[in-house]
Amino acid sequence: MSTSIQYKVQVGIPYGHLSEMIQWCTDYCQSNWKYQVLDYGGKDPGNYEFIFDDERDYVQFLMWKK
Numbered sequence: 001m002s003t004s005i006q007y008k009v010q011v012g013i014p015y016g017h018l019s020e021m022i023q024w025c026t027d028y029c030q031s032n033w034k035y036q037v038l039d040y041g042g043k044d045p046g047n048y049e050f051i052f053d054d055e056r057d058y059v060q061f062l063m064w065k066k
Contacts, residue, residue, distance in 0.1 A: 007058035010038065011065065012045040021050070024064060029057040 013021060025033050031054035039047040052058040 004053070005055075007052045007055055008049055009058065009062060009065075010047060010049050012047055013041070014045045015041055015043070018046070018048070021048075025050070025057075025061070028060060028064075030054060031057055033057060 011021070022035070025035075029052065031052065033050065033052045035048050035050045037046065038049055041047070050061060052061065
């Protein structure tokens with residue numbers, strides 16, 4: 001039985017900046033990743049969860065977001 005570990009991080013993203021996050025993941029992640037909308041923003045930031053299959057991608061994303 002194989003278990004799949006996923007690494008998750010919730011991020012508040014201001015309106016118009018989601019595409020930056022998606023582009024960064026597309027350019028720099030080595031393994032599968034995805035995101036889901038937790039709460040749509042309007043004038044306030046929306047809340048999203050980014051999910052990574054690889055721990056290295058997850059850590060790199062966290063460091064980039066700092």
